[in-house]
Amino acid sequence: xxxxxxxxxxxxxxxxxxxxxxxxxxxxxxxxxxxxxxxxxxxxxxxxxxxxxxxxxxxxxxxxxxxxxxxxxxxxxxxxxxxxxxxxxxxxxxxxxxxxxxxxxxxxxxxxxxxxxxxxxxxxxxxxxxxxxxxxxxxxxxxxxxxxxxxxxxxxxxxxxxxxxxxxxxxxxxxxxxxxxxxxxxxxxxxxxxxxxxxxxxxxxxxxxxxxxxxxxxxxxxxxxxxxxxxxxxxxxxxxxxxxxxxxxxxxxxxxxxxxxxxxxxxxxxxxxxxxxxxxxxxxxxxxxxxxxxxxxxxxxxxxxxxxxxxxxxxxxxxxxxxxxxxxxxxxxxxxxxxxxxxxxxxxxxxxxxxxxxxxxxxxxxxxxxxxxxxxxxxxxxxxxxxxxxxxxxxxxxxxxxxxxxxxxxxxxxxxxxxxxxxxxxxxxxxxxxxxxxxxxxxxxxxxxxxxxxxxxxxxxxxxxxxxxxxxxxxxxxxxxxxxxxxxxxxxxxxxxxxxxxxxxxxxxxxxxxxxxxxxxxxxxxxxxxxxxxxxxxxx
Numbered sequence: 001x002x003x004x005x006x007x008x009x010x011x012x013x014x015x016x017x018x019x020x021x022x023x024x025x026x027x028x029x030x031x032x033x034x035x036x037x038x039x040x041x042x043x044x045x046x047x048x049x050x051x052x053x054x055x056x057x058x059x060x061x062x063x064x065x066x067x068x069x070x071x072x073x074x075x076x077x078x079x080x081x082x083x084x085x086x087x088x089x090x091x092x093x094x095x096x097x098x099x100x101x102x103x104x105x106x107x108x109x110x111x112x113x114x115x116x117x118x119x120x121x122x123x124x125x126x127x128x129x130x131x132x133x134x135x136x137x138x139x140x141x142x143x144x145x146x147x148x149x150x151x152x153x154x155x156x157x158x159x160x161x162x163x164x165x166x167x168x169x170x171x172x173x174x175x176x177x178x179x180x181x182x183x184x185x186x187x188x189x190x191x192x193x194x195x196x197x198x199x200x201x202x203x204x205x206x207x208x209x210x211x212x213x214x215x216x217x218x219x220x221x222x223x224x225x226x227x228x229x230x231x232x233x234x235x236x237x238x239x240x241x242x243x244x245x246x247x248x249x250x251x252x253x254x255x256x257x258x259x260x261x262x263x264x265x266x267x268x269x270x271x272x273x274x275x276x277x278x279x280x281x282x283x284x285x286x287x288x289x290x291x292x293x294x295x296x297x298x299x300x301x302x303x304x305x306x307x308x309x310x311x312x313x314x315x316x317x318x319x320x321x322x323x324x325x326x327x328x329x330x331x332x333x334x335x336x337x338x339x340x341x342x343x344x345x346x347x348x349x350x351x352x353x354x355x356x357x358x359x360x361x362x363x364x365x366x367x368x369x370x371x372x373x374x375x376x377x378x379x380x381x382x383x384x385x386x387x388x389x390x391x392x393x394x395x396x397x398x399x400x401x402x403x404x405x406x407x408x409x410x411x412x413x414x415x416x417x418x419x420x421x422x423x424x425x426x427x428x429x430x431x432x433x434x435x436x437x438x439x440x441x442x443x444x445x446x447x448x449x450x451x452x453x454x455x456x457x458x459x460x461x462x463x464x465x466x467x468x469x470x471x472x473x474x475x476x477x478x479x480x481x482x483x484x485x486x487x488x489x490x491x492x493x494x495x496x497x498x499x500x501x502x503x504x505x506x507x508x509x510x511x512x513x514x515x516x517x518x519x520x521x522x523x524x525x526x527x528x529x530x531x532x533x534x535x536x537x538x539x540x
């Protein structure tokens with residue numbers, strides 16, 4: 001293979017300016033994440049009164065110390081219910097990620113009951129559905145640490161209720177596929193939430209705090225007039241002794257976590273999957289730390305995606321496919337922590353030759369069972385007479401065909417601009433990549449704001465001309481300003497991630513580590529043997 005020697009000077013003024021910009025975005029992301037943590041921590045005294053520990057502490061005690069935990073959808077619901085950037089809380093009142101429990105790679109879902117008692121937000125459902133889809137595809141056991149007020153009836157939306165059945169549908173599919181699911185009842189789970197333990201293979205409940213019922217006391221009284229005792233209605237002890245909903249009754253949160261860890265250990269999960277082979281690898285010659293300064297602070301300024309590759313791949317070593325043909329589309333093979341992969345990156349818009357090259361490369365990766373990593377930084381497919389006559393639609397379409405139908409894992413990173421059909425051809429969210437993460441500088445949309453504004457100004461001018469009039473210059477200027485701001489606001493990585501259009505925003509400097517974790521996750525999935533059945537485990 002070929003070692004790439006970086007041409008970027010980390011001592012240059014450009015590098016320093018780019019790095020300052022990127023680190024500023026990373027700091028802004030961490031500040032947003034900190035809002036959710038601080039808000040939840042304010043409830044610590046109330047949790048202590050109930051003999052409970054905070055949700056994030058539950059997570060910390062559940063996972064294996066010293067092993068990685070990859071959070072998913074960290075900015076979900078940001079700017080969705082609260083459109084004020086100064087006050088909006090990300091996270092959708094949940095903490096979801098992939099971590100290790102008793103040595104087993106596991107999908108962990110924690111209700112953050114320190115925020116609005118864990119009540120659902122507009123971002124909670126898409127975040128949960130996305131996480132369960134990942135668990136099913138990657139064959140990951142699921143642990144849900146439940147304590148939630150459920151739906152907020154004052155903000156009832158029929159579409160949320162209708163689609164929430166998708167959570168229980170996916171739990172049924174996981175069980176039938178042979179993937180264990182565990183619910184840990186730390187607190188209440190009423191109405192639809194009661195189906196979380198009902199649809200799980202294993203249920204652990206904390207004696208004095210757990211509560212699961214199709215209708216809580218207030219609803220029962222409103223519906224039937226019956227005045228009920230909450231413990232008799234749906235308490236953990238009742239479900240362990242009378243209804244049979246609960247298999248394991250715990251004395252407190254710590255005991256419930258210990259039971260859960262023992263449960264996972266009892267699955268003998270590694271018996272169903274070989275260990276990855278020990279693979280020697282060399283660190284990149286150019287440090288991943290430099291990824292913060294490689295990408296220009298101005299998205300209009302081009303850069304060489306090879307400068308990203310050489311800071312991600314083992315030994316900065318990779319081979320290019322047809323380097324001189326369709327050169328704005330870079331196709332390369334290399335390794336990350338010893339795991340082989342193909343990578344497609346952009347040095348500009350995708351032209352017909354670049355699309356044709358990418359199509360062949362994708363098919364070759366599929367043939368050799370090599371996962372594909374997409375590094376998106378493109379304004380889209382080329383337009384204009386020359387490119388249309390060269391078959392841009394035809395070549396772009398077959399690239400999209402290949403992206404859609406290859407059978408190997410696909411992992412996407414938004415590392416710059418991701419506009420128009422270029423987002424599609426580079427495996428955007430609609431193409432169901434195994435994983436999709438964004439850098440904080442990423443911009444995503446149908447087109448850039450200035451381009452949209454200029455396009456509409458030309459449309460208005462032409463329309464006025466057909467009427468024999470001239471377009472008002474001031475109106476055009478005001479419209480351009482409005483459209484530019486409208487498009488640019490929605491293109492921002494924090495905005496799109498808030499709408500669950502990716503699996504989360506990451507620090508660029510963590511890209512190599514995260515990619516290695518994801519490749520290993522996909523490797524395990526591909527080598528794991530499950531024992532599926534027809535209906536899943538029915539609760540008796």
